[in-house]
Amino acid sequence: MTEQHLLTGRAPAIAPADVRTVACIGAGVIGGGWAAHFLAAGYDVVAWDPAPDAERRLRDLVATAWPALEDLGLAERAAIDNLTVVATLAEAVSGADFVQESAPERLDTKVALLAEIAAAAPPGVVVASSTSGYSMTEMQTAAATPERLVVGHPFNPPYLAPLVEVVGGERTAGWATEWASAFYTEAGKTVITMDTELPGFIGNRIQEAAWREALHMVGAGEATVAQIDQAMTSGPGLRWAFFGPCLTFHLAGGEGGMAHMLDHFGPALKYPWTRLESPELTPELRDRMVEQTEEVAAGRSITRLIAQRDRRMIAVLNALAEVDRAEAAEAREQETP
């Protein structure tokens, strides 16, 4: 890799598989969760956070998460001792092969911080923001090397929820988005690489549609928080752990699948069930839904999908029941004098 390339930032400094050191800038709920994930995946982690109690909070978070991560299986050389907390941002990024930013969700903070990181990190080192919804285009405006900045949006906790949504901004180089997706995959994450910027990305847009509806119902006295959470955990949420909303509704159509589901329940989209603007269910949208759902079904018949769904629901229900029994037994032990 020529020096010129490195200086111009037109190429990554290191191959994703050769990363050894990850810098975590911002070590709160998410930054700390990222640190735990990268430590368990066998990386050295160098963290910086301006809060006076940040190191204590970070080490507490990692220590609390570590037993679960050991149960899941640690990577070779994984160790809590591979965590270093430093006193300055420059120290944290100076030797980093990758940087994960997890500062507060304020655009002015992100713009200033990403500019500072981009000025201090070695050329060609990719920098990802954990932002929940800002576009990299609006966050990279002050960075001198915007080409290496991407969004790498996790789900809480990053050491257990596998998804990370990756998308670049208008000034992000294609290699940086590709590099970030390859690195997160190497680091054990499930990666969705988005082709276009979309506020809130994918997972948050879906869950925040439900969140807005929940706030409406609670605000209007139509449902309680308890009813809403029960409705989701005992209903749709149970299925979404393994079949997303589209494949789930493919089965709502019975043998007719998504096509029948749309024909049968399509008109219901117009019912005032939700305050959200319902899309026009055009023939094009119908055909696209059917086509893409069939792709996800990947040739599995409705019967086979029903069997897979039921097997997984039973597994999740049994796992939840097992945890409930264990916690009930622990509670009884604690009550026993």
Ligand SMILES: NC(=O)C1=CN([C@@H]2O[C@H](COP(=O)(O)OP(=O)(O)OC[C@H]3O[C@@H](n4cnc5c(N)ncnc54)[C@H](O)[C@@H]3O)[C@@H](O)[C@H]2O)C=CC1
């Ligand atoms: N909490 C969540 O469920 C999720 C949060 N995120 C995103 O992760 C980012 C961080 O959110 P949380 O960890 O929840 O917030 P948090 O408030 O728990 O942690 C933020 C940390 O950033 C530190 N900080 C403040 N100013 C800073 C600066 N200028 N430079 C570096 N660090 C700074 C704070 O001391 C704090 O420790 C946000 O962009 C958020 O949208 C993404 C997915 C889920």
Ligand SMILES: C[N+](C)(C)CC(=O)CC(=O)[O-]
């Ligand atoms: C509440 N939140 C928008 C910060 C949540 C996320 O961004 C993802 C998640 O972990 O649900």
